[in-house]
Amino acid sequence: MNYFYFPLEEWTNDFVNDWLLPVMGGFFDSISVPLRSFIDGVTNLILAIPPEIIAVLLILLAWKLAGKGTALFTLIGCLYIGSVDLWAETMQTVAIVIVSTIIAIIFGVPVGILSAKSNVIDKIVRPILDFMQTLPIFVYLIPSILLFGLGGVPAVIATFVFAAPPAVRMTRLGILQVPQEVVEASKAFGSTSKQLLFKVQLPLAVPTIMAGINQTIMLALSMAVVASMIGAPGLGSIVLSGISTVNVGLGLIGGLAIVVIAIILDRITQGIGNKL
Amino acid sequence: MNKIEVNNLTKIFGSHPQQGLKRLKNGEQKSEILEKTGMTVGVNQASFAVKPGEIFVIMGLSGSGKSTLIRLVNRLIEPTDGEVFIDGEDITKMDKNTLIDTRRKKLGMVFQKFGLLPHKTILANVAYGLELQGVSKQEREQKAQETIKDVGLSGYEDSYPSQLSGGMQQRVGIARALANDTDILLMDEAFSALDPIIRKEMQDELLKIQNKLGKTVLFITHDLDEALKLGDRIAIMKDGRIVQIGTSEEILENPANDYVSNFVKDVDRSKVLEASHVMKKPEVLLTYKDGPRVAVRKMEEAGVSSIFVTDKEKNFKGLITIDDAVKAYQNNIPMEEVLITDNIYSTSPATPLNDLIGIAADVKYPIVVVEDEKLLGIVSRVSILSGLVLGKEKDEVEST
Numbered sequence: 001m002n003y004f005y006f007p008l009e010e011w012t013n014d015f016v017n018d019w020l021l022p023v024m025g026g027f028f029d030s031i032s033v034p035l036r037s038f039i040d041g042v043t044n045l046i047l048a049i050p051p052e053i054i055a056v057l058l059i060l061l062a063w064k065l066a067g068k069g070t071a072l073f074t075l076i077g078c079l080y081i082g083s084v085d086l087w088a089e090t091m092q093t094v095a096i097v098i099v100s101t102i103i104a105i106i107f108g109v110p111v112g113i114l115s116a117k118s119n120v121i122d123k124i125v126r127p128i129l130d131f132m133q134t135l136p137i138f139v140y141l142i143p144s145i146l147l148f149g150l151g152g153v154p155a156v157i158a159t160f161v162f163a164a165p166p167a168v169r170m171t172r173l174g175i176l177q178v179p180q181e182v183v184e185a186s187k188a189f190g191s192t193s194k195q196l197l198f199k200v201q202l203p204l205a206v207p208t209i210m211a212g213i214n215q216t217i218m219l220a221l222s223m224a225v226v227a228s229m230i231g232a233p234g235l236g237s238i239v240l241s242g243i244s245t246v247n248v249g250l251g252l253i254g255g256l257a258i259v260v261i262a263i264i265l266d267r268i269t270q271g272i273g274n275k276l
Numbered sequence: 277m278n279k280i281e282v283n284n285l286t287k288i289f290g291s292h293p294q295q296g297l298k299r300l301k302n303g304e305q306k307s308e309i310l311e312k313t314g315m316t317v318g319v320n321q322a323s324f325a326v327k328p329g330e331i332f333v334i335m336g337l338s339g340s341g342k343s344t345l346i347r348l349v350n351r352l353i354e355p356t357d358g359e360v361f362i363d364g365e366d367i368t369k370m371d372k373n374t375l376i377d378t379r380r381k382k383l384g385m386v387f388q389k390f391g392l393l394p395h396k397t398i399l400a401n402v403a404y405g406l407e408l409q410g411v412s413k414q415e416r417e418q419k420a421q422e423t424i425k426d427v428g429l430s431g432y433e434d435s436y437p438s439q440l441s442g443g444m445q446q447r448v449g450i451a452r453a454l455a456n457d458t459d460i461l462l463m464d465e466a467f468s469a470l471d472p473i474i475r476k477e478m479q480d481e482l483l484k485i486q487n488k489l490g491k492t493v494l495f496i497t498h499d500l501d502e503a504l505k506l507g508d509r510i511a512i513m514k515d516g517r518i519v520q521i522g523t524s525e526e527i528l529e530n531p532a533n534d535y536v537s538n539f540v541k542d543v544d545r546s547k548v549l550e551a552s553h554v555m556k557k558p559e560v561l562l563t564y565k566d567g568p569r570v571a572v573r574k575m576e577e578a579g580v581s582s583i584f585v586t587d588k589e590k591n592f593k594g595l596i597t598i599d600d601a602v603k604a605y606q607n608n609i610p611m612e613e614v615l616i617t618d619n620i621y622s623t624s625p626a627t628p629l630n631d632l633i634g635i636a637a638d639v640k641y642p643i644v645v646v647e648d649e650k651l652l653g654i655v656s657r658v659s660i661l662s663g664l665v666l667g668k669e670k671d672e673v674e675s676t
């Protein structure tokens with residue numbers, strides 16, 4: 001089938017080495033510096049709070065939003081994480097999840113709104129989202145190290161790429177799901193498009209958007225191990241060192257902690273969606 | 277000046293509406309255009325005018341373009357061609373802000389599936405139009421409160437739409453439209469989702485509101501009875517085209533074409549009326565034993581000029597006029613002698629109205645409805661007015 005040679009490989013390498021790194025390096029620094037301090041800020045903040053307070057807050061939240069069972073599970077889960085001495089690592093992972101999710105929301109919700117309002121934008125956005133979700137992670141993981149260095153920043157970027165699409169898709173879906181007559185009624189009484197968006201479409205889309213954010217959080221957590229491969233601290237690195245030293249026990253306690261956190265965050269964010 | 281005036285309004289759904297418009301103007305039919313171009317003609321060169329304070333009904337089968345037409349009037353749908361004047365201003369040419377302002381100040385709308393905001397309370401729903409205009413919370417809630425009271429929903433201010441029955445939700449829909457104080461109400465099958473009893477109630481309510489507030493109403497329905505009851509004038513649509521405009525009588529007596537007469541006939545056939553459906557309780561019953569004096573007094577009290585007579589078992593005996601009763605009283609003649617028993621047409625409760633129409637026009641006194649010789653009610657000429665039209669329609673069909 002090779003009728004001609006398509007030098008995509010060489011072009012890409014030339015592009016990265018001759019232009020992206022030397023010319024755009026400053027630009028990427030300007031992203032990575034504030035992002036790094038954002039991640040550090042969040043990490044330091046939640047590490048500065050005594051674990052007991054965080055645990056109590058989580059349990060109360062779980063109770064309010066998801067019921068007694070989840071509250072009990074949260075209590076046991078927090079005790080487990082403390083007792084296997086993984087609290088700090090857990091908080092580091094949670095920090096990366098929080099930062100990636102916030103960025104995913106900041107980017108995903110507006111893009112979702114735009115693609116709900118315009119078919120053209122939707123046609124452009126949709127393949128990009130497919131690309132983001134299906135491109136093997138390692139393909140962009142390595143370049144993101146080149147561009148952003150090791151540590152939390154490329155981890156957040158890679159996590160964002162993988163986890164943002166549900167936020168976009170579900171925002172769009174949530175807005176399009178608003179019954180036609182409700183939208184018409186609002187217009188018929190003289191709403192501007194801004195009023196329509198903020199008084200009708202977004203409030204009614206919130207449960208769906210929350211479901212999207214819930215998925216974003218789950219996907220972000222599932223990236224924890226991958227993120228640790230590029231130097232992000234946290235539970236992923238525990239699992240990774242468990243695997244690489246054939247320390248099955250270490251791998252298990254780290255892995256279980258990820259599952260515990262995943263379940264707690266899932267139930268709480270679902271609870272928010274249902275309450276709204 | 278007309279409140280609403282629609283000139284040659286056309287809406288074509290599809291990729292090249294202008295091309296479809298050319299075909300329409302060349303006289304091609306909706307079906308031809310669909311077949312050749314895949315485009316759907318929603319509304320085809322419709323023209324009509326609604327006078328201030330008028331209830332103008334648009335009627336047509338499903339898919340005939342009623343919803344599209346009413347949405348062109350407040351430009352929820354962009355027209356392909358034509359003009360819509362609201363108080364003399366062409367809404368199709370307005371810029372965005374003027375359009376929004378016109379909707380706020382001049383056009384209220386009520387929807388078939390209510391279109392209430394599920395996340396807002398009843399109070400907030402009714403106040404929504406005013407909220408959009410930036411009216412202060414206190415002021416708009418006060419106005420909403422009054423309107424909610426007007427539609428009989430006091431006490432439900434803090435409920436949510438999902439907690440209310442369909443009829444109540446539509447009252448909220450109407451209150452929301454009234455709260456804005458617009459002159460015009462657009463109602464797209466506003467009562468079609470309600471069950472028959474509630475529906476009747478809401479129709480009466482609308483007539484009351486219209487009487488009191490003098491709103492101009494553009495009302496859409498596919499129900500002939502509803503159209504007859506509400507409409508000052510009725511327009512009938514077919515395939516996007518208005519095929520006839522007229523008062524109920526005009527449309528029923530002189531259907532413009534087979535489509536209209538079929539429409540009229542079909543709707544009526546589904547609801548064959550019988551004498552018992554339209555009969556009224558006689559104003560006063562007089563037992564046979566009562567003398568002429570009592571008869572005169574009772575007629576006086578009831579403000580009628582004749583009275584039906586029965587015995588204790590309600591067996592129908594006849595009728596006495598006021599003149600005869602007075603004569604009998606003055607000359608001391610017994611009641612039996614002035615009792616009129618012939619020239620009174622009696623019928624059974626199950627008799628179709630059709631059979632009574634010719635008779636009703638000829639007889640001097642109301643038709644009496646009897647069963648087992650007992651008087652059940654009377655049917656006057658007035659009470660078969662709607663059925664009168666039905667009968668004429670049927671005669672024509674039979675004679676052709």
Ligand SMILES: Nc1ncnc2c1ncn2[C@@H]1O[C@H](COP(=O)(O)OP(=O)(O)OP(=O)(O)O)[C@@H](O)[C@H]1O
Nearest residue numbers: 289316317318337338339340341342343344345498
């Ligand atoms: N957004 C749209 N896109 C394409 N075609 C449409 C659209 N809206 C309506 N139509 C078509 O236009 C025609 C008129 O539809 P419309 O909804 O106005 O009918 P209707 O008289 O209100 O019917 P119903 O009694 O069922 O409500 C139909 O053939 C319909 O399929």
Ligand SMILES: [Mg+2]
Nearest residue numbers: 342343344465
């Ligand atoms: Mg319709």
